[in-house]
Amino acid sequence: MELFRLTVAEARKLLDKREISATELINSVYRRIDAVEDRVRAFITLTRGQAAEMARNAGTKIKSAGPSSPMLGVPFAVKDNMCTKGILTTCASKILFNFTPPYESTITSRLNDEGYVLVGKTNMDEFAMGSSTENSGFHVTRNPWDLKRIPGGSSGGSAAAVAADECIAALGSDTGGSIRQPAALCGVVGMKPTYGRVSRYGLVAFASSLDQIGPITKDVRDSALLLNSIAGHDPLDSTSAPVSAPDFTAALGRDIKGLRIGIPGEYFIEGIDPEVARAVRDAIRKLESLGAVPVEVSLPHTGYAVATYYVLATSEASSNLARYDGVKYGFRAEGKDLMEMYMKTRSQGFGAEVKRRIMLGTYALSSGYYEAYYRKALQVRTLIKKDFEDAFKSVDVIVTPTSPSAAFKAGEKADDPLQMYLSDIFTISVNLAGVPALSVPCGFTPDNLPVGLQFIGKHFDEESVLQLAYAYEQATDWHKRDPDL
Amino acid sequence: MKYKPVIGLEVHAQMLTETKIFCGCSTKFGSEPNTQTCPVCIGMPGVLPVLNKKALEFAVRTGLATGCTISLYSRFARKNYFYPDLPKGYQISQYELPICEHGRISIIVDGTVRKIGITRIHMEEDAGKNIHEDRGNFSFVDLNRAGVPLMEIVSEPDLRSPREAVEYMKKLRAVLRYLGVCDGNMEEGSLRCDANVSVRPSGQKEFGVKVEIKNINSFRFVEKALDYEIRRQIKVLGDGGKIIQETRLWDSGMGVTESMRGKEEAHDYRYFPEPDLVPIVVDKKWTDEIRVSLPELPDVKKERFVKDYGLSEYEASILTEEINTADFYEKIIAEGGNPKILRSGIITGIFGYMNQHGKTLGELPIKPVHLVNLSRMVETAEVSGTMAKTTVLFEMLDTGRMPEEIIKDKGLSQISDKEEIEKTVDDVLARNPKEVERFKAGEEKLMGFFVGQIMKLSKGKANPQVVNELLKKKLSS
Numbered sequence: 001m002e003l004f005r006l007t008v009a010e011a012r013k014l015l016d017k018r019e020i021s022a023t024e025l026i027n028s029v030y031r032r033i034d035a036v037e038d039r040v041r042a043f044i045t046l047t048r049g050q051a052a053e054m055a056r057n058a059g060t061k062i063k064s065a066g067p068s069s070p071m072l073g074v075p076f077a078v079k080d081n082m083c084t085k086g087i088l089t090t091c092a093s094k095i096l097f098n099f100t101p102p103y104e105s106t107i108t109s110r111l112n113d114e115g116y117v118l119v120g121k122t123n124m125d126e127f128a129m130g131s132s133t134e135n136s137g138f139h140v141t142r143n144p145w146d147l148k149r150i151p152g153g154s155s156g157g158s159a160a161a162v163a164a165d166e167c168i169a170a171l172g173s174d175t176g177g178s179i180r181q182p183a184a185l186c187g188v189v190g191m192k193p194t195y196g197r198v199s200r201y202g203l204v205a206f207a208s209s210l211d212q213i214g215p216i217t218k219d220v221r222d223s224a225l226l227l228n229s230i231a232g233h234d235p236l237d238s239t240s241a242p243v244s245a246p247d248f249t250a251a252l253g254r255d256i257k258g259l260r261i262g263i264p265g266e267y268f269i270e271g272i273d274p275e276v277a278r279a280v281r282d283a284i285r286k287l288e289s290l291g292a293v294p295v296e297v298s299l300p301h302t303g304y305a306v307a308t309y310y311v312l313a314t315s316e317a318s319s320n321l322a323r324y325d326g327v328k329y330g331f332r333a334e335g336k337d338l339m340e341m342y343m344k345t346r347s348q349g350f351g352a353e354v355k356r357r358i359m360l361g362t363y364a365l366s367s368g369y370y371e372a373y374y375r376k377a378l379q380v381r382t383l384i385k386k387d388f389e390d391a392f393k394s395v396d397v398i399v400t401p402t403s404p405s406a407a408f409k410a411g412e413k414a415d416d417p418l419q420m421y422l423s424d425i426f427t428i429s430v431n432l433a434g435v436p437a438l439s440v441p442c443g444f445t446p447d448n449l450p451v452g453l454q455f456i457g458k459h460f461d462e463e464s465v466l467q468l469a470y471a472y473e474q475a476t477d478w479h480k481r482d483p484d485l
Numbered sequence: 486m487k488y489k490p491v492i493g494l495e496v497h498a499q500m501l502t503e504t505k506i507f508c509g510c511s512t513k514f515g516s517e518p519n520t521q522t523c524p525v526c527i528g529m530p531g532v533l534p535v536l537n538k539k540a541l542e543f544a545v546r547t548g549l550a551t552g553c554t555i556s557l558y559s560r561f562a563r564k565n566y567f568y569p570d571l572p573k574g575y576q577i578s579q580y581e582l583p584i585c586e587h588g589r590i591s592i593i594v595d596g597t598v599r600k601i602g603i604t605r606i607h608m609e610e611d612a613g614k615n616i617h618e619d620r621g622n623f624s625f626v627d628l629n630r631a632g633v634p635l636m637e638i639v640s641e642p643d644l645r646s647p648r649e650a651v652e653y654m655k656k657l658r659a660v661l662r663y664l665g666v667c668d669g670n671m672e673e674g675s676l677r678c679d680a681n682v683s684v685r686p687s688g689q690k691e692f693g694v695k696v697e698i699k700n701i702n703s704f705r706f707v708e709k710a711l712d713y714e715i716r717r718q719i720k721v722l723g724d725g726g727k728i729i730q731e732t733r734l735w736d737s738g739m740g741v742t743e744s745m746r747g748k749e750e751a752h753d754y755r756y757f758p759e760p761d762l763v764p765i766v767v768d769k770k771w772t773d774e775i776r777v778s779l780p781e782l783p784d785v786k787k788e789r790f791v792k793d794y795g796l797s798e799y800e801a802s803i804l805t806e807e808i809n810t811a812d813f814y815e816k817i818i819a820e821g822g823n824p825k826i827l828r829s830g831i832i833t834g835i836f837g838y839m840n841q842h843g844k845t846l847g848e849l850p851i852k853p854v855h856l857v858n859l860s861r862m863v864e865t866a867e868v869s870g871t872m873a874k875t876t877v878l879f880e881m882l883d884t885g886r887m888p889e890e891i892i893k894d895k896g897l898s899q900i901s902d903k904e905e906i907e908k909t910v911d912d913v914l915a916r917n918p919k920e921v922e923r924f925k926a927g928e929e930k931l932m933g934f935f936v937g938q939i940m941k942l943s944k945g946k947a948n949p950q951v952v953n954e955l956l957k958k959k960l961s962s
Binding site for chain 1: 524527528529530531532533534535536563565567569572573574575626753755756757760761762763
């Protein structure tokens with residue numbers, strides 16, 4: 001078996017038994033990258049030099065015996081919106097084309113402490129705004145299952161890198177589905193933890209009250225392993241919850257007999273691809289056969305989720321992106337005075353979708369509109385949150401499709417923002433409610449495109465989500481398939 | 486028609502915390518540009534603010550000291566606008582739910598006590614500073630100040646004259662300094678003031694159209710800027726014009742306010758709750774602890790000084806304006822200084838000296854013991870009160886030498902020996918037989934003349950009490 005195909009858990013075993021070295025592992029991953037990256041184009045920056053050194057250091061630590069930390073020597077891809085000290089961090093935006101942070105995000109810093117190996121920084125929709133990675137300011141990433149198609153977004157680069165075995169695992173960020181939707185479209189496992197579970201310090205903000213970092217992995221066990229490494233309170237992030245994280249792998253393998261799974265009628269609607277609906281229904285039957293008890297639930301405000309999201313997320317974004325003004329770092333266009341410098345810098349530095357969202361958000365926060373848009377959206381957000389709280393009174397986990405369709409063709413929706421926004425219809429409510437959710441492969445369309453199944457849990461109950469997803473995964477072999485590259 | 490002004494003040498007070506409000510950078514004033522910065526306060530991508538608990542405590546202290554209600558649940562909000570000295574493109578401030586509300590401060594103007602309402606006190610971060618130097622086509626930005634914690638203290642429109650505005654500012658400054666939450670230094674910008682002012686015809690209840698004046702950075706300018714603006718508004722109205730709602734800038738050089746922007750150009754700050762910070766939940770127990778730890782505040786201290794030390798309102802108010810002056814005074818008393826002797830010219834003498842030399846109490850070379858000793862020497866008649874509050878006091882303030890040394894060196898000891906003084910008295914009476922006759926004929930005011938002559942001859946050292954006694958005896962015989 002090629003080493004690049006390993007999961008984190010498998011690599012850990014082999015590294016600890018010293019059957020392979022961290023250097024052999026990273027070399028294998030780079031050989032894979034050399035073979036497929038020109039077609040997939042998952043990365044913005046490859047960090048070969050640093051990776052070689054990190055692998056050597058990991059090797060030394062492994063040799064010096066003692067218990068190794070879980071991620072020691074494991075090659076990771078990191079979405080390019082997480083700040084890495086001394087390594088270009090662009091958010092796939094021209095406005096940050098030359099930005100090298102003098103500081104490290106809390107999450108990559110934790111992985112650094114564990115001795116991970118950074119393969120590179122992955123492509124994404126600019127500032128994480130998009131569902132196809134076509135909004136990257138640099139290039140388009142392709143879906144490893146069909147190179148004519150998009151990998152989903154905005155963490156499309158990370159999902160494609162995992163699917164194409166260009167890394168062992170990856171980090172993505174999820175504001176409205178940006179981990180789960182590309183994971184579904186690329187046939188890998190993607191988890192958005194509970195809001196506040198993982199530190200956002202050093203994650204370049206899109207919408208602060210919704211953003212959350214999470215793992216994109218080859219299977220559910222890796223998801224739990226990686227969550228173990230990144231979860232927990234961070235004094236540098238006031239919104240990170242002061243709750244201790246359990247050992248998430250403990251949930252794996254627990255019997256799911258009698259677990260109640262909620263099936264929300266609002267998620268099985270017209271407009272959903274029949275092939276996706278069929279795969280999801282089959283998956284629910286599979287879960288039932290494993291002992292889970294399906295219960296019909298209602299999330300009545302689901303229909304307002306997309307509108308609510310696009311008011312709140314864009315409002316926060318309009319403010320979060322104000323700092324890119326050409327004054328301190330990043331791209332600057334020259335102007336005859338301050339105002340012209342500002343206008344030219346931001347007009348030329350941001351792409352069309354980012355500008356569209358800044359305008360939407362600016363409008364929603366403007367005096368005279370604030371009450372009707374921003375405040376109203378906040379109220380609806382509370383109702384959506386309450387929908388979940390009510391549903392979770394009668395079920396343990398909610399099961400839905402991750403995305404209404406499988407991967408679409410590049411360019412197909414690029415000119416129709418509304419159509420594009422609807423591809424997050426099943427993932428957005430989760431961010432608004434702040435609950436955890438995970439997408440796991442649950443089948444393929446006749447075109448051999450992966451379909452994702454979404455498990456949604458209660459606040460800080462990632463364990464039940466992992467428990468069910470793991471049981472399902474163990475009973476199926478969708479995750480074992482590899483794209484033909 | 487006669488017009489009356491209505492004034493409200495928005496005061497920005499820089500808090501005396503060691504570190505900035507949302508990061509660990511130092512707040513020290515006057516360092517090299519951009520040496521007190523980090524990724525958080527220069528607004529790098531992905532960084533997050535963490536509230537400095539000391540800043541919260543200072544705001545709560547100020548709120549409690551001014552009778553505010555402390556919000557047990559409050560929030561930060563973002564105030565959005567573009568400017569190079571504002572690195573994130575928004576200022577983290579408080580908007581809908583400030584930490585303190587509904588307080589008041591008492592001032593005394595012309596002997597009348599007025600209670601001035603405080604609408605709210607909120608926390609926010611300061612911006613940096615743009616530096617315009619003659620260096621080609623560029624300006625520079627210094628972000629040392631960006632993120633320094635501020636309190637914005639907003640008064641109700643309760644002030645009715647520029648004098649009241651100044652008194653309010655002075656009282657507020659005294660309170661802030663008593664609490665140790667702000668150094669109140671207007672020159673360094675740690676206390677800044679914007680004013681809202683309107684005028685209305687005498688007797689009218691409704692307020693007129695208000696104008697905001699920015700950039701008032703000294704007590705003197707508070708009065709001057711308001712005086713100017715009130716006259717300007719009255720003139721506009723008197724000429725049949727209308728006041729337009731606008732923001733005006735005080736130009737201290739020209740002594741005028743000038744239009745900065747009208748209502749139409751007013752910024753839309755697009756305030757919304759700061760999602761990077763959780764709501765501030767304050768524990769009642771904590772605020773109670775802070776309440777108990779509050780120092781005695783100027784008003785209370787002043788009343789006590791009047792009652793305990795027999796001081797006049799005026800003396801007590803100058804002594805309590807600064808907490809270190811009040812503490813200094815109480816230390817003198819505690820160590821045995823006599824309040825009666827001290828108030829007869831010595832305390833006012835020190836303040837006169839400070840004003841004349843532009844010095845603060847801390848800069849004077851004296852300690853309480855100087856004044857304790859001086860007071861004791863007056864009490865025991867070793868030196869005359871007049872000598873004590875003039876020659877001895879000023880020498881002491883100039884050099885920091887102890888009063889007993891000065892008195893000894895300069896031979897300023899008071900002569901209380903009756904025989905010695907009697908010689909001088911006899912001498913003076915013998916030299917002025919005409920005046921003695923006139924006195925005996927009923928011209929009693931000549932007493933002063935004799936005393937003056939005797940003091941002159943004794944070089945001011947004769948004990949006036951003994952002099953008086955002897956004179957009366959001799960002249961009545």
